Amino acid sequence: MNHPWTGPRLARVALLLAVAVFGPAAGPRSGFETMSPELRAMQQDDLANPGMLHVAEGEAQFQQQGCTACHSAEAMQGVAARYPAFDAARDGPIDLAGRIAQCREERQGRAPLPREGKEMLALSVFVAHQSRGLPLTPNPDPRMEFVRRQGEALFRERRGQLNLSCGQCHDDNAGRRLAGSLIPEGHANGYPLYRLEWQGLGSLQRRLRNCMVGVRSEPFAPGAAEYIALEAFLAERARGLVVETPAVRP
Amino acid sequence: MARTLLRVPGTAQRGEVVEIRTLIQHPMETGFRPGADGTVQPRDIIRRFTCLYNNRPVFEADLHPAIAANPYLTFTFVARESGVLAFIWEGDNGFSQTETRALTVA
Numbered sequence: 001m002n003h004p005w006t007g008p009r010l011a012r013v014a015l016l017l018a019v020a021v022f023g024p025a026a027g028p029r030s031g032f033e034t035m036s037p038e039l040r041a042m043q044q045d046d047l048a049n050p051g052m053l054h055v056a057e058g059e060a061q062f063q064q065q066g067c068t069a070c071h072s073a074e075a076m077q078g079v080a081a082r083y084p085a086f087d088a089a090r091d092g093p094i095d096l097a098g099r100i101a102q103c104r105e106e107r108q109g110r111a112p113l114p115r116e117g118k119e120m121l122a123l124s125v126f127v128a129h130q131s132r133g134l135p136l137t138p139n140p141d142p143r144m145e146f147v148r149r150q151g152e153a154l155f156r157e158r159r160g161q162l163n164l165s166c167g168q169c170h171d172d173n174a175g176r177r178l179a180g181s182l183i184p185e186g187h188a189n190g191y192p193l194y195r196l197e198w199q200g201l202g203s204l205q206r207r208l209r210n211c212m213v214g215v216r217s218e219p220f221a222p223g224a225a226e227y228i229a230l231e232a233f234l235a236e237r238a239r240g241l242v243v244e245t246p247a248v249r250p
Numbered sequence: 251m252a253r254t255l256l257r258v259p260g261t262a263q264r265g266e267v268v269e270i271r272t273l274i275q276h277p278m279e280t281g282f283r284p285g286a287d288g289t290v291q292p293r294d295i296i297r298r299f300t301c302l303y304n305n306r307p308v309f310e311a312d313l314h315p316a317i318a319a320n321p322y323l324t325f326t327f328v329a330r331e332s333g334v335l336a337f338i339w340e341g342d343n344g345f346s347q348t349e350t351r352a353l354t355v356a
Binding site for chain 2: 046047048050052053056057196199200
């Protein structure tokens with residue numbers, strides 16, 4: 001038997017100290033950093049990144065749907081970097097797609113668009129793209145603090161038949177492999193994004209559904225408050241990473 | 251109309267090798283995948299891409315199932331004279347789209 005302060009235990013303490021002093025740079029690491037050079041090149045080249053087709057579509061929609069009557073594209077700069085936000089009218093948090101839906105339905109009196117349909121994705125990706133390169137600066141509204149805490153609780157809660165929490169993969173095992181995929185830290189700084197597996201553009205909620213189904217749990221209903229709480233926590237967790245929209249992911 | 255992203259230089263020196271890049275929005279449905287209801291989704295792909303330079307082909311490609319959605323094609327040719335480049339994508343279900351760009355050769 002090893003004495004608690006000698007042998008492996010001491011070695012482990014020394015190792016921990018070494019990691020603390022020389023270890024990996026602190027701070028969040030975008031999923032971009034761990035992709036192959038080919039995929040990184042694809043994301044960075046606006047003529048090879050298929051997400052840019054949807055940004056062009058969104059730019060046209062922004063005109064066609066009359067958003068320009070009240071907003072300019074420049075006024076959308078920085079918006080995505082501080083969402084989700086607190087919406088006084090509904091006395092609760094709202095994500096970017098929810099805000100766009102609110103403008104369409106309440107300010108323009110239009111029929112709702114499907115949340116993950118082509119047009120809503122195009123509008124969202126166009127608006128979010130205006131913040132590309134800006135650091136995530138989560139909404140300072142004190143009423144968001146409660147929402148973030150709710151999100152953190154959901155992030156740490158074990159779920160599904162596999163009984164795994166988000167954190168067990170994205171905090172404890174980030175950088176390791178799950179079958180063929182590298183487990184990223186799970187930051188949401190590039191959404192909506194183009195995913196090769198989807199062969200298309202998809203929302204953060206679609207990504208989160210994939211992760212929930214992956215552990216064989218029932219995903220929340222589309223647009224559910226839980227997603228917005230998770231998103232609010234993810235934004236805090238990724239504070240300082242820059243918006244990459246439209247990112248490319250495997 | 252499908253959205254396209256094209257990179258075509260507007261001007262070139264005579265004899266210069268110019269690089270063209272094209273990206274087009276298309277699902278490239280293989281014809282082998284079952285949909286949500288279990289039935290196989292019918293094939294819907296772009297079958298042919300052609301680039302004409304003053305009506306003469308300078309690049310052609312046949313596309314097949316298992317080529318990813320939103321095909322990205324890049325190629326080069328030698329600029330010899332000013333003129334018009336036409337980019338033509340044709341495929342299943344009568345898909346046909348043409349984009350043109352002018353090229354001035356000094």
